[in-house]
Amino acid sequence: MAAGALARRDQRFGLLLTAPGLAALLLVVLFPLGFAVFTSLFDYTLVHPNHDTFVGFDKYVEAWNADYLPDALWTTVKFVVASVVIEFVIGFSVALALNRVTRFKNVYYIILLAPLLMNPVVVAQLWRMILHSELGIMNYVLGMIGIGKINFLGDPVAAFWTVVLVDIWHQVSFMAILLLAGLAALPREPYEAARMDGASAVQTFVHITLPLMRPVIAVALLLRLIFAIKTFDIVFIMTKGGPGTATDLISYFIYRSAFFGLDVGRASAMSVALLLIVLALTIYLYRYMKSLA
């Protein structure tokens, strides 16, 4: 009984210590979330910003039927697949190469980490300046080697791929470092056994490295997938979803519904739906990681 009382006292003390943190978290995370869910059930616009008109799930239906939603969804799918796949290929190649390096490893790490440490807004501004069609250094350099000016952010196709490439520049290190950590943790012995068994470098990669890395690869892909779906900053700074709807990712589409369409109710409904999708992915990821343990 004494032990039980002791544990209870410990628990109460612990709660006391964490209370300020929990309160702050409640205020800045749970309250906006709850407010968004609540708002999504009302006809709340910036013209009439109040919760007077309860409309149930009407805003969800309205959001589903919104003009250009299919475009935004399709653009998002293209963006997520392109950036995550390319990041994976580059990241894995870099990780494989770095895994064999013994000298200057720290230097490579610092170079790799540099983009990750930068704020996405800074990254987007930087690239917007570099890629400016008239004043940017990129077109200047391209001009010197005889390539004509490219309208990186003005042409629909170029703009989409520019956004993808900037996202890759910013996030590929995340993939590389995660995969490198996985490679470094692989057991050495199966590789020696494979050498004795006569496996070539390619066979070793296919039959040993890939299967052993599967859990790490899955986690890296899912994490990047979740982040990529939520991409907002780059588009907001660089293209504002344009030209046309060429880079209109779902998060930017939601932002536009709220602050240009003025329909906060509908934007909230879409946010909640997006949250549920990301939540489902996260739960899947969590379960997968737990099944590995």
Place this chain on the structure above:
Amino acid sequence: MAQITLKNLGKMFPPDVVAVADVNLTIGDGEFFVLLGPSGCGKSTTLRMIAGLEEATSGDILVDGRRVNDDDPADRDLAIVFQNYALYPHMTVAENLAFGLKLRKVAPTEITSRTAATSRMLGIEPLLKRKPRELSGGQQQRVALGRALVRQPKAFLFDEPLSNLDAKLRATMRTELIKLHQSLGATIVHVTHDQVEAMTMGQRICIMKDGHVVQVGPPMEVYRNPADTFVAGFLASPPMNLLDARVVDHAGGLAVALGEARLAVPGAFNGAYGAWRDRDVVFGIRPEDMHDGAGPGGRTPLDVRVVAVEALGPEVVLVAALADGREIHARLGPGFVAPIGSQQRLHLDLGAMHLFDRETRKAIAQRGTG
């Protein structure tokens, strides 16, 4: 099956760590050969150089007379069983066995029949569909062995494969490996730091120290005639008693002066040991060559003080101190009892004594010139 020859084999790790130096060995076709030594002696590095997993920095490795230094591990046609088994964790037991054969493009029917035969021989048929993590240590060990057997290589290299097993299983596997060797007639190079393994399994053992070969020979030969104090002190448990002593004149012959005690050297050794008169030596005698009874005669008495009595069941190990405090171990019959601190008289069978040069630590020949 194959003969493996090592000529002046050396391995240096940068910047200047000599792991193996100037090893010369010939391992006969079908021989069970054991590389024995403490950790860091270079035995595993030697094995890994034979396998091709480490590159030799000097010397030659020959398999059946052909130099294989520059061959890929796979092309040497040798199979290795690793200390921690090194099974492919994502493959089933059957896939683990078949992987090497598939890579060598062996026909599927052949793979099936060989895998079946090997798993039957090792009793791992019920495990074929399991993954390594679902197996016990002993079962993993068998699979690792199976993976080597199924390839039917020229020779097997065992890198301490029994060291991760518990004592009972290790004893069982020891017997099984001996039987396996007898039935296959294969060349086996077995690396171990366990002298019991070496003594029981090897047809010949090679004792290594600091990257050098110290002694090679059949186990009992090495046991009876250790080349130096290192070998004498490494084999058996408890090992040979090694005591600093001096050869002196005694009653018309020679004696070993051990503090105040004088142990008369058997007449047969007088010729050889005569050259060591009045010189410093190391006197060696095995614990089983000391007895608690005078016996039929010819034993030399030595008075000691009892420090500890370790009753092991079939025998008693007596830890005793000489007059000057130096401790020795004696292996006595199971009936021996004595209070700690009491004086006892041990009877030494000096026909089994050894003398070593105090400086070079090498054994001094008992017969022959002198």
